[in-house]
Amino acid sequence: MSNVNNLSSSRIMNWFKFSSPSTFYPLAGKMIPWFWALTIIFGVAGLWVSFFVAPVDAVQGQGYRIIFVHVPASWMSMFIYLVMAAWAGLGLVFNTRLSAMMAQALAPIGAWMAFLSLWTGAFWGKPMWGAWWVWDARLTSELILLFLYLGFMALQASIDNVRRADKAGAILALVGVVNVPIIYFSVKWWNTLHQGASVSLTKAPAMAQTMLWGMLLMALCFWMYSIAVGLMRVRAIILEREAHTDWVKQLNEVKP
Amino acid sequence: MWNSPAEFFAMGGYALYVWCSFGVCALVLLLEPLAVRARHKKIVQRLQREVIAEQFDQKGGQ
Numbered sequence: 001m002s003n004v005n006n007l008s009s010s011r012i013m014n015w016f017k018f019s020s021p022s023t024f025y026p027l028a029g030k031m032i033p034w035f036w037a038l039t040i041i042f043g044v045a046g047l048w049v050s051f052f053v054a055p056v057d058a059v060q061g062q063g064y065r066i067i068f069v070h071v072p073a074s075w076m077s078m079f080i081y082l083v084m085a086a087w088a089g090l091g092l093v094f095n096t097r098l099s100a101m102m103a104q105a106l107a108p109i110g111a112w113m114a115f116l117s118l119w120t121g122a123f124w125g126k127p128m129w130g131a132w133w134v135w136d137a138r139l140t141s142e143l144i145l146l147f148l149y150l151g152f153m154a155l156q157a158s159i160d161n162v163r164r165a166d167k168a169g170a171i172l173a174l175v176g177v178v179n180v181p182i183i184y185f186s187v188k189w190w191n192t193l194h195q196g197a198s199v200s201l202t203k204a205p206a207m208a209q210t211m212l213w214g215m216l217l218m219a220l221c222f223w224m225y226s227i228a229v230g231l232m233r234v235r236a237i238i239l240e241r242e243a244h245t246d247w248v249k250q251l252n253e254v255k256p
Numbered sequence: 257m258w259n260s261p262a263e264f265f266a267m268g269g270y271a272l273y274v275w276c277s278f279g280v281c282a283l284v285l286l287l288e289p290l291a292v293r294a295r296h297k298k299i300v301q302r303l304q305r306e307v308i309a310e311q312f313d314q315k316g317g318q
Contacts, residue, residue, distance in 0.1 A: 124273065243299070254307060
């Protein structure tokens with residue numbers, strides 16, 4: 001019993017070691033090129049499948065190809081929100097500096113993904129539904145997600161004390177989590193113009209295998225991109241917040 | 257599937273919608289990392305100036 005306890009506590013120690021900005025900063029720097037490489041590999045493969053392998057849609061013609069950016073952007077906008085709220089919550093509970101910085105680094109990426117989801121949705125809706133925008137449950141809840149991201153960033157920017165800004169932001173992020181299942185299930189709960197879920201865990205996908213592959217490859221590309229940019233931004237945030245510390249002044253890139 | 261580049265770019269009549277979607281996505285995914293890199297560069301330069309100023313201060317005191 002005591003052995004198990006020792007093991008788990010040493011494992012926790014290891015994780016907390018990386019929660020220190022001074023050890024995470026160089027580690028993140030080493031990981032970034034790998035995530036960019038994965039982004040490019042998945043992006044090239046995904047675009048190739050999207051345009052040259054996936055067959056034309058029987059109903060929507062070539063216009064359906066917008067799905068290959070629309071669905072990944074929408075998935076990532078919801079997923080990043082959950083990850084951001086989890087980091088913010090961890091920061092609130094354990095009072096770890098890095099967690100709050102991670103949440104702050106992810107917010108703009110999530111906001112851009114929500115914007116891209118709405119933008120590509122508008123350019124898909126216009127030819128298929130005849131309207132750029134409708135006040136429908138799916139579209140409206142996604143718009144609220146964009147506003148939650150913007151609200152999180154604006155709230156953090158408006159409070160001068162960094163620790164208090166982190167706490168206020170974390171509470172906003174955690175309350176906003178309720179919106180994510182609303183977006184996801186909106187097509188089931190309400191009558192809506194928006195089509196149902198493209199991929200379901202419980203039933204076979206209702207689309208050609210190649211279309212599904214294109215979508216998954218593009219989603220992986222967006223995912224790797226989010227990690228790469230998130231790590232890049234968290235490194236900038238670490239330097240900004242830790243500017244007064246000795247370890248930052250001893251970094252190779254800072255030394256004159 | 258595509259018989260000519262022109263047919264590819266026409267996207268079966270959906271060119272405006274398809275290329276505006278993919279184009280804006282590409283633009284955003286390109287500009288965001290550039291903005292983040294500029295932010296990182298800015299803070300590194302500020303820190304470099306601070307370190308130089310500190311060294312100058314110490315030398316001047318002796």
